[in-house]
Amino acid sequence: MEIGCSSSSQCCTLISKCTVFPDKKSTLGDLKLSVSDLPMLSVHYIQKGGLFTSPPISIESLVALLKSGLSQALSHFPPLAGRLRTDSNGYVYITSNDEGVEFIHATATKLYICDILAPPDVPDCVKEFFALDRTVSYDGHFKPILVVQITELADGIFIGCTVNHAVTDGTSFWNFFNTFAEKSRGVKSISKQPDFTRSSRLISPVVLQLPKSGPKVSFSVNEPLRERIFSFSGEAIKKLKARTNKNKTVEISSFQSLSALLWRSVTRARKLPSTKMTTFRMAVNCRHRLEPKLDPYYFGNAIQSIPTLASAGDVLSRDLRWCAEQLNKNVMAHDNATVRRFVENWESDPKCFPLGNFDGASMTMGSSPRFPMYDNDFGWGRPLAVRSGRANKFDGKISAFPGREGEGSVDLEVILAAETMAGLGADSEFMQYVSK
Structure with missing residues (x-):
């Protein structure tokens, strides 16, 4: 039996599928979805994972080890083993009812690690390393909130997690993934205990009205796209930051400098008219911005999307510093009052998040190079x-990852129309900073 995407050349074969339950019964009550959670009901589940060398144990021992580690981790994250529930008033909750998560073991033994890492474009076979392909988060009412898939390669292992985006954001996702790794390698007490409180301003009495059939994603899932990973060394990032901060008083961050570079280069590659208004969206973590502050490991979504607008003419005719300043102003202004204003605006017009590139001139930056994506040692x-x-990918969707070597390095996962990607790859201003 084959699994994965509907491409003509499937590479993964299903070996087994089972349900894994928490090793301790949940005592956590229902968690009400917040004004950051509810808009995510219309987007796909998060799909992220790690590529590893082969462990020095048999695959049977590995599967048993990971199932045990997962079971223990779920006891610290009981909502992930639950389901969504909508009450008679229309409020949506996570019920930690111990229904369990799905665990899939698959093989792709004709694939090698170099097949994943060597090509300039991310190969389609990677999409098969994840379950619940294109599943909308609302479906967590009747599907697992979490699915873990282990895929054997010829010389490696891929561990992929698919998690409901109305239940977790990137901070919560990687905290769970880190805990899963800790428990799998035998750590007794976890380092980052999640916080499940639901007492902040993000919890609202306003009901989000949803169609009976559930919401749908707001972008085309069949658009032909290219996907590349562009890597930037710590040294290249320093040079870029120095360029944006030359002879200026307000410091622009490394990430804002990199985002500005991408904004300019993609706008140039799209060949937009100078009068066309462009939008660069950045997801920001509100945990430390809201007063009183949320716990750093608050479980759920605590993110808001900041749009920065400028005409294509301004983006291209002004210097990199100007573009970075526009992003910096909006990020710096996103304080407690702004977070609360976002909440009030949503309450006056509650709706799902309109993800996508509707005008051909937008970019959306997600994830973060600060996430501990490489702090995942399962034992080897x-x-x-x-x-x-494949989740939540459209023309202009960018995800930022830390570089594996650390020291300020960054990887950008860039999704673009084919013609735009070709232009970006030939853009000298952009490519001078790219290491591979």
């Missing part, structure tokens, strides 16, 4: 690379 070493599935 850190990942060689981090990759994602």
Whole structure:
């Protein structure tokens, strides 16, 4: 039996599928979805995972080890073993009812690690390393909130997690993934205990009205796209930051400098008219911005999307510093009052998040190079690379990952129309900073 995407050349074969339950019964009550959670009901599950070398144990021993580690980790994250529930008033909750998560063992033994890492474009076979392909988060009412898939390669292992995006954001996702790795390698007490409180301003009495059949994603899932990983060394990032901060007083961050570079280069590659308004969206973590502050490991979504607008003419005719300043102003202004204003605006017009590139001139930056994606040692070493599935990908979707070597290095997962990607790859301003 084959699994994965509907491409003509499937590479994964299903070996087994089972349900894994927490090793301790949940005592956690229902968790109400917040104004950051609810808009995510219309987007795909998060699909992220790590590529590893082969462990020095048999595959049977590995599967048993990971199932045990997963079971123990779920006891610290009981919502992931539950389901969504909508009450008679229309409020949506996570019920930690111990229904369990799905665990899949698959093989792709004709694939080698170099097949994943060597090509300039991310190969389609990577999409098969994840379950619940293109599943909308609302479906967590009747599907597992979490699915873990282990895929054997000829010379490696891929461990992929698919998690409901109305239940977790990137911070919560990677905290769970780190805990899963800790428990699998035998750590007794976990380092980062999740916080399940639901008492902040993000919890609202407003009901989100949803169609009976559930919401749908707001972008085309069949658009022909290219996907590449562009790597930037720590040294290249320093040079870029120095360029944006030359002879100026307000410091622009490394990430804002990199985002500005991408904004300019993609806008140039799209060959937009100078009067066309462009949008660069950045997801920001609100845990430390909201007053009183949320716990750093608050479980759930605590993110808001900041749009920065500028005409294509301004983006291209002004210097990199100007573009970075526009992003910096909006990020710096996103304080407690702004977070609360976002909440109030949503309450006055509750709706799902309109993800996509509706005008051909938008970019959306997600994930973060600060996420501990390489702090995942299941017992035989850190990942060689981090990759994602097909979820929530459209022209202009960018995800930022830390570089494996650390020291300020960054990887950008870039999704673009084929013609735009070709232009980006030939853009000298952009490519001078790219290491591979």
